[in-house]
Amino acid sequence: MSASNRTAAAVAAALLLPLAIAAGPARADEPVRPGAGSQAPGKPEKEAEQPKPPQNMSTVGGVLLGQPGTQVKLGTGAPVLPKELSARSWIVADAESGAVLASHNAHWRLAPASTLKMLFADTLLPKFTDKQRTHLVTAADLAGLGEGSSLVGIKEKQSYTVRDLWLGVFLRSGNDAVHVLTQMNQGLAKTVSEMNAHAAELQALDTQVRTPDGYDAPGQVSSAYDLTLIARSGMQKADFREYAATPRAAFPGEAKPGKKRETFEIQNTNRLLTGDFGIAPYQGIAGVKNGNTTHAGATFTGVAERNGRVLLVTVMNPSSKEQHAVYKEAARLLDWGFAASGKVTPVGELVPPRNAVPSARPVGGTESGAAPAPGRERPETGGPAVAAAAEEGAGGVGIALGVAGGVLVLVAAAVFLVNRRWPAAGGPSRRRRSRTAAPDPDVNP
Numbered sequence: 001m002s003a004s005n006r007t008a009a010a011v012a013a014a015l016l017l018p019l020a021i022a023a024g025p026a027r028a029d030e031p032v033r034p035g036a037g038s039q040a041p042g043k044p045e046k047e048a049e050q051p052k053p054p055q056n057m058s059t060v061g062g063v064l065l066g067q068p069g070t071q072v073k074l075g076t077g078a079p080v081l082p083k084e085l086s087a088r089s090w091i092v093a094d095a096e097s098g099a100v101l102a103s104h105n106a107h108w109r110l111a112p113a114s115t116l117k118m119l120f121a122d123t124l125l126p127k128f129t130d131k132q133r134t135h136l137v138t139a140a141d142l143a144g145l146g147e148g149s150s151l152v153g154i155k156e157k158q159s160y161t162v163r164d165l166w167l168g169v170f171l172r173s174g175n176d177a178v179h180v181l182t183q184m185n186q187g188l189a190k191t192v193s194e195m196n197a198h199a200a201e202l203q204a205l206d207t208q209v210r211t212p213d214g215y216d217a218p219g220q221v222s223s224a225y226d227l228t229l230i231a232r233s234g235m236q237k238a239d240f241r242e243y244a245a246t247p248r249a250a251f252p253g254e255a256k257p258g259k260k261r262e263t264f265e266i267q268n269t270n271r272l273l274t275g276d277f278g279i280a281p282y283q284g285i286a287g288v289k290n291g292n293t294t295h296a297g298a299t300f301t302g303v304a305e306r307n308g309r310v311l312l313v314t315v316m317n318p319s320s321k322e323q324h325a326v327y328k329e330a331a332r333l334l335d336w337g338f339a340a341s342g343k344v345t346p347v348g349e350l351v352p353p354r355n356a357v358p359s360a361r362p363v364g365g366t367e368s369g370a371a372p373a374p375g376r377e378r379p380e381t382g383g384p385a386v387a388a389a390a391e392e393g394a395g396g397v398g399i400a401l402g403v404a405g406g407v408l409v410l411v412a413a414a415v416f417l418v419n420r421r422w423p424a425a426g427g428p429s430r431r432r433r434s435r436t437a438a439p440d441p442d443v444n445p
Helices: 001-015 112-125 162-174 177-183 188-201 224-234 238-244 326-342 383-391 396-420
Strands: 071-072 087-094 100-103 134-136 157-161 248-252 263-267 285-293 297-308 309-318
Touching: 001 383, 087 224, 087 326, 100 224, 100 326, 112 162, 112 177, 112 188, 112 224, 112 238, 112 285, 112 297, 134 162, 162 177, 162 238, 162 248, 162 263, 224 285, 224 297, 224 309, 238 285, 285 326, 297 326, 309 326
Parallel strands: none
Antiparallel strands: 071 100, 087 100, 087 309, 134 157, 248 263, 285 297, 297 309
16 A cells, blocks of 8 residues: 555544543643743743733624624533633634634634644645645745744755645644745745735634744734634645645655665644644544744644534633643534534624625625525535635535545545554554654744
């Protein structure tokens, strides 16, 4: 079986087969404590005051989404929200219908960290359709990397394919891979401008891009609502879905004259996908992206499928001292969302891109709080029509079809690989790590 088939099979196994992983010892790559960058100098940590959300936030997607605090409308039989939630902002939404099931400060503009790479990928992926195109890296390509950036290990004077570079972006959150692709896109100014324009097209109006890799920069912000919109758009692209759902891959090492170029293994930093560090893989997870910087704290956007329903969740900057709180809170919200589906009244919606809004309908979706028209966002079904509609961002049905039809169909081929690729807790191959790959999961000071 080819390497690509083995990877695809392993992904499918991870999506459908919940696996328990025993909690391991603390590692050196623990993320920066959420909110560390906002603590007052000399003030004890326990006394540091948490910032409060603005009283007036955007109402794109619905009036309730612009109000501070938790927004949820529980119906008969609906479970209550998890108590263990400390994030400054979060949202749970149905990826297909766009219904927002619950939210907390959804439009609070916060530093996004590497979750901003979702927008980078959604903007540039359509420009790099030839995955085998090679690029010889120059010193200029790697100039300007922020101190302490997460890296995949790209070297000057070495050649990499477009596929290698995107794997570096999605799996290792490599700022070096982002910088190379940025240079291939004619530079920083053009890339940032295109990302901002694409955010505006998606109606992700809380988002302001300053750096394409998500490295902390003055004025660079997004929101839980916007990151969810961006993920929804990205997951409608086949390449985006493939990269986001890849748990591990071989990455080129340094080429040496007269010798075959060696590779080293890189693992996805999304712990709900790969497990490890005391986090078990989440049943049905299919991506998307995590981030962590001193200013942003921990951030995460994820998509998961269960029983034919696909949910999106975004969690920004938990204040809990619980290890890997961003993943644990995201998993709790996903559990709640799957249990609450059909038992809650939506508090808003994920609006469609501007080019998908009917001319008779005001831009801004339910800015006035009106409910979306039933089936309004569903493109025609069937083969190329679905792919075309999804590529244009016409609606969330592309996510459901893509996740359920494009990835989960591999289950039959994956079953026999489960024990080898996803062994029981404590198995040797689960703990195997590349000696070459950088250990930091996604921590940018």
